[in-house]
Amino acid sequence: MIMDYETAVDDILETKLKPLVKPIDREAYYPREVIGELAEAGAFIQGTNRLHEQITREIRLVEQVSAYCMTTGFNLWCHLAALTYVRHTRNRRLKERFLPLLESGAVIGGTGLSNPMKYYAGLESLHLKAEEQPGGYVIHGVLPSVSNLGDGHRFGVIAETFDNRRIMAFVSCDHPNLHMQEKADYLGLNGSATYACRFEGVVISDEEVLSDDADLFIKDIRPSFVAYQVPIGLGVAAASVRGMEKHVNRQSGCNAYLPVQPADIKERAAAMSDSLARLSKDGRVLSAWEELLEIRRATAELVLDAVQAGMLHAGGSGYKQTSHEARRLREAYFFVNLTPTVKQLGKMLDSNGA
Template sequence: MDKKIENVVFNQIINDHLKPNIRQIDEKSYYPKEFLNAVGKAGFFSSNFLQMEDVRCGELYIIEETAKFCMTSAFTLWCHLAALASFRLSNNPYINNHLLPFFESGDVLTGTGLSNAIKYYAGMERIRLKAEKTDGGYMISGSLPNVSNLDHDHWFVILASLNEKQRIICSLPVNVEGLILESKTNYIGLNGSATYACFFDNVFIPDKWIISEEADEFIPKVRPILALYQIPLGIGVSQAAIESIVKSHLKNKEVNQHFKTQHTELIKKLQIVRTRTYEYARYVDLNTIGKEILLTRLDIAKLTPEVVHAEMLYSGGQAYIQGNDTFRRLRESYFLLNLSPTIMLLETLC
């Protein structure tokens, strides 16, 4: 499909399946499952016959475009794409030939429970899940406090420790026996992200669901992709905020010209981050630029709050009205600071 046609198709999906539900997503914990299904059915999750660099650029774009309207929905999109990145790196034939096609079709959606893994390999957290080898697979026990983009028919990705020397990466469906989910909806934002605490009571994971039995080697391969795909969350929110600032500036130039932060400066900063992000997506081996990706992820984590705070000032009193998009973007921006890798972790690593 031609790139311009793809953009038109995606914009239509946003108009039909996302825009009408944004208030419900933000205020009523409405999970945008229909939107995600529609994105998949239109082919935006497919990697068939494509260079991986083109896949990455396309997936960055749909996260960015979604985040312009709703970062909660963009985050659920990131969760699915983060899981897809893990599945695509697997050497397990069952995953490659049977599971991945379902996930790329959008008929079956996925989440990722790898936050614990990212923090563990950064030396910030112990591994929360334990694995025990058994006939035909592994038994998993433990708990994860927050896993997003889950529903009754979804799958997700986890890391578990077999012993001090070996850790494994697994996939599993939400409806597996021994898994208990507890809904989490008391956040200031992102309540529509279908986030759950997950409790594992001897959950059996057959060998065919194992993504990798060598997590120590696998995580460094997938980690740059996860971080790269988080950057357009901030880009999209920032673009929407800047558009709002420009409109406010034009309405009252005499007053707004005295603000220290001007939209022209913010546009330049954001364009630098965006250009760099899409350039990184073109690298064949992202591990060679892992540090640069983390630095850019840190840049957007700092820039997005700056932009949305400026938008609050430019918008004035209307930003304090319930349901206002400006205040929603302010709340969304704080999630970007705490999404693993958090801004504290990024500053430590960089």
């Protein structure tokens, strides 16, 4: 029997992802196969959809996945960020080569833009340097943390040239001069396949250059970059609500006296979801930068309130390290420190989105 898309996604999440949630959380298991299964179901194929319509569908998918497991939702976001870079590039050869591979899941994508996003917000200098040579560039430097990496994967980076330009490249994890050291000592999301990446003369061909003008290119890709993060938080908030609702009758119903109730979280989440849906419906999700930053900040605040309320509603059972509530608490603290972080969002909004 051939399943329709929605049924296929539900089946993947219930039968493939759900059994992996504990190994992901406790054993730093990397759920690469889930992204592969979603790709096989056609999740990333734009087809006849307009770009904002495809983004709307993918936003919904990120929320569904994150409600099961935020680590996997975050990995999915990384892949969608890579897809965003390739969808927007004007490098025809790069797009023709890599877009079908990313859509099909034959290549999994990561994003190395944590440092560049901070650079463009005036928080850090760029960590990578690029020297131009015939046919491309040579890149040197270190990125402390890049996620969703592995054999055969690709990820985007921005490097500064010696004549004060910035270029963006699509780098292979298999390059012999790229040295990767796995990082699995986080409070949460250790299954995110996160690595420190040291570039020691990584040669990038012209076919791997996403843009020779990253300063302009970043303005095209950053709205989607942030838009895909919002449903990560909404998924975790939705899971927290379901957890609270399961405990409604605990200890003779005394959870009713807690200051944050499931209905409070639902109302706030619905408002954010509606705001994002409005931007998606008319295509402004591709350009409404400051509005997306506001929604993203509000989502971070919502997630913290949701998971902390979930812990209180669960009571003693929530304080077991293996509980769903404790896992979501750890996930939430990762989410609020995901670039752009809460403090970075505050600075950017105070500077009118810069």
